[in-house]
Amino acid sequence: MNIADTSGQDVVIKKAPRRTRLWGIGALCLALVLVSFWAVPAVQRWAGTSVTVPLDRLRLARVTVDDLVRDVSVQGRVVAAVRPSLFAPAEGTITLDVDAGAVVTENQLLATLDSPELQNQLQQEQASLDRQAVELDRQRIDARQRALENRKNIDLARVALTAAERERRRAEDGYAIEAISQLDYEKTKDDLENARLAHEHAVADAKLDEERLAFELRTLELELDRQRLLVEDLQRQVDSLAIRSPVDGIVGNLLVDQKANVARNQEIMSVVDLEAFEIEAQVPESYADDLGIGMAAEVLVMNRPYTAAVVAVSPEVLDNQVTTRVRFEGDMPPGLRQNQRLTTRILMEERPGVLTLPRGAFLDSGGGRVAYVLNDDGTASRRSILVGARSLAAVEIAEGLAEGENVVISSIDAFEGEDTVRVTD
Template identity: 55%
Template sequence: MNITDTSAQDTVLEKPSSKKNLWVVVAVLFLCATLIYVFWSALRNWSSADTSLSMQNVRVATVTVKDFVRDLSVQGRVVAAVSPRLYSPAQGTITFEVDAGDKVEKGQLLASIDSPELTNQLKQEESSLQRNKLELDRQRIQGKKLALEKQKAADLAKVATVAAEREKRRADNAYATHAISQIDFEKAQDDLKNAQLVLKHALQDASLDQESLDFELKTQQLLVERQALRVSETKRQVDQLLVRSPVDGIVGNLAVQQKNQVSKNQPILSVVDLSEFELDVDIPESYADDLAIGMDAQVSLNGQQYAAVLVTISPEIENNQVAGRVRFAKQNQQGEALQQPEGLRQNQRLSTRILMENKSSVLTLPRGQFLQSDNGRYAYVIKDDMALRQPITIGARSLSEVEILAGLAQGDQVIISSTDALDGAESVLLAR
């Protein structure tokens, strides 16, 4: 009796070749070497880094060589270059001849002020002038009369002198023939001397009276001229009661209501000249020392840039800002005439860019918060997967870029986001 076994179910396996086993071992060894290299490089960076940071949390920029423009961007408020505000010249009742928004021409009547006090003062001054003129005429007539009287006295004295001279000659002849006495002869001589003295004094009195008359007339003439000036000044004030437009333009806001009482020097209205506009700008105090009158500027309006010039800078600082004014350029660098943009409105807000400095072919880097983190003295330069902290020197700064003077080279990758979280670490491992 034969017992059946399981030998018929067995399968004979072939022995694997040694060559195939060798390739498997080589592949495993290569994979292990690669893993060791990768992990060793990462382990080495990790061991040498002071801290680590994810690349997703940083902003990186490249150092480039380009033309650098140092500028300042501010908001400008459009104002009319000529916008006079008119004030009441005297106290009275105002009557407007125009309304707000009306177009007016230079010299056109805008308002009138009824001032009885000033009108009455003009009449009084004119009356005083007329009185002074009459007084001057009276003194001239009186002077002529006095001069005539003095001339008459001088003429009579001259006649008396001639008669005394004639009597003197008769007495001389009579005394020579002993026809008269010694006393009569001496009396004739005394009469001649007396007549001569009277004539001399009469002529001197006439001369002094003429000088006195001329002085009085000059004094009165000066009073007349002074009063005429007062009348002229008062008349000018009365003429100013008719308020006229100093420029062509439109009427701004009326500061008072129709037929209201106004006081002297009270604002009543303004006239806006729309032919030329300027921009009032508020400049941060930190840029005040870098600005100068005549700097070029650019004004943005509807996507276009318009050339302008910085024309004024306030010497005072208010609320940490300096007031300035920008005027649209009338011609470009080639001397071609430029027109100011159309459609400008009073108090319109426009972005204004003031160009403070222009340099060519310098190392530049986009601005970032790293300037505040280390006060612009250090930067983190990326090499492989490491960010190394190294000192740098910052030059001029613009709104979007900074000038690099030292510490960086063209093509360097620099972290420009805030580095406060790194706490001054010298090397940082960047996790991808």
């Protein structure tokens, strides 16, 4: 019995010429050289790394050129922009006319202070003012009387001078015809000179007396004006005993009891104006040196940003925070409530056209001085970098990176500080 085999399927292959085999072997060697030239460096880099990190555990970002806005975002609290406190203008007994939480209008009477001492002082000073007014009127009458007397003295001196001049002319005529003696003639000359001196002195005395009277009147007028100002100030203080609301709003906490005896300048109550609001925000101390009045801000209300500006920065730091006040510019958002919490963004600096990277955990894990750049061969290389300004979403790269490079922005603790790290898919 014959058993079939596969000999019928065998085909005799002719041997290739020796020259053809040599070309094939050469091509194979050349291919091996080229592959080695490309693969050996990669293999060496892979062999030189001792840390391997999966790609899906990393967060990558590309270095771009963009405008960087340096800002800080904090939670702010809505507070009344106008919240005046009312104080007792004098010592006395207080009578409250409103309760806490009452809605009041501007100039509405809120409380009355009874101060007998202040009212009595006003009455005394008013009496002094009336007395000085009477004294001024009396002085004016005396001044007019003195002016009349001085005028009379001048007129009498002028009449005497006229008579002396006439006697002098008569004596000259008599002396010319030797009707009077030379002694009488000389006497008329002396009388004329006396009359002239008396008239001149009367005029000078009247002028000096007029200046003196004007000075005395001016002194009394100044004293009267001073007393009038004193009375007006006391009257203002007495009027302020009726304590009125400076704004429309609601009464805050009452700090004194009904019919209590209060001291001067003691706080009585506060009035809250609910028509004007500001944002009180606590900013971390690290931003304290960069804050300034007038900086632009944004307040997010119902997912809509409203423009605002920083209007006050506290000079002191409490609990590692700085208190700032932000005021809305333009129309205020509707429906604001006191103590409402709102996200507030303060824009501290704008740097156009700089290299930027999104913020990530690499800033903390690398201290802001180290970053890892992803290479095309599946490795990540360690780079020393210099970080500039920081915003909420991005940071400025001042040195160490170039535009377009892919950088690991997640935590780099897993890289263990190696210069080169394998990144696997």
